[in-house]
Amino acid sequence: MRKPGMIAALLAGLLLAGCGADSSDQANSAEAPARAPQGAAAGGEAFDQKAGAGAEAAPAEAKDTAAEAPNLQIDQRSIIYTGSITIRVEDVNASAAKVTGIATGSGGFVGGDERHSGSGSDTATIKLRIPADKFTSVVDQLAGLGDEENRGINTEDVTEQVVDLDARIEVQKARLESGKRLLAQAKSLEDLVMLEREVASRESDLASLEGKKRRLSDLTALSTITVVLLDPSATPVDDDDPAGFLAGLSNGWNALVASLGVLLTVLGALLPWIIALGVPAWAIIHFLRRHRRRNTPVVVPAAAEAPTSTN
Structure with a gap:
């Protein structure tokens, strides 16, 4: 007879405990938004916990998904x-115009153009930015302009960097959005200032990541080709050859000639001023010296008295 009463008492106790736990959970959930800014004001911990942990959950899954099966097709x-590429051509200027036409015809543009002439040989160094899918065909077209002497092609695979940047950008965007939501819940001026500073820091980090992504996108979308055009008498410069005595002597002579040219240029610029000011100054100084000599009295030394002899 006691067992049913005991069972009823236990059931009543469990129901009361459940109701108390539900009310406690509701109270805690109701107080959570109000406590978040206060904790953030205490050093940014609530911001990191809410904006960091809560916002990183979904992007973390996206990052894991992107890292699980990235598209690795060529x-x-x-x-x-x-x-x-280095090409020897008959007419450097005419070939340079053809290089520009090849670049624009492929959807690219000229990123730099440096030419040297008048020293017995003509050379041109042209830097092209070409769409990546036209890289090989453009190089082949350039080789057909004359006699190809040198070609070098380099590739760098940055797929992993691009995937990593995409994932970091998504995470940073989610954290920034969570930070803005916390900023809207700020209850005091101190919380507002701290959260605004945190949001500004998140925005700066996001802008930096997006800048890196744009730089990589530019380098992968547009390839760089440096074209060197030489006329038949031009001598290509080989940076790999060590500089010997003759090379040093030639460089020293060229430096001396350049220095003398600068000195003569300065002297030529100063010579008219020297003539215009120096000649009158010399004439005035010469006149003053002559005038001083004429007006200076001549001092005649007194004759020495003969010694008197005493007998």
């Missing part, structure tokens, strides 16, 4: 192409 990889 046509989907991010590759930076750079190349250089």
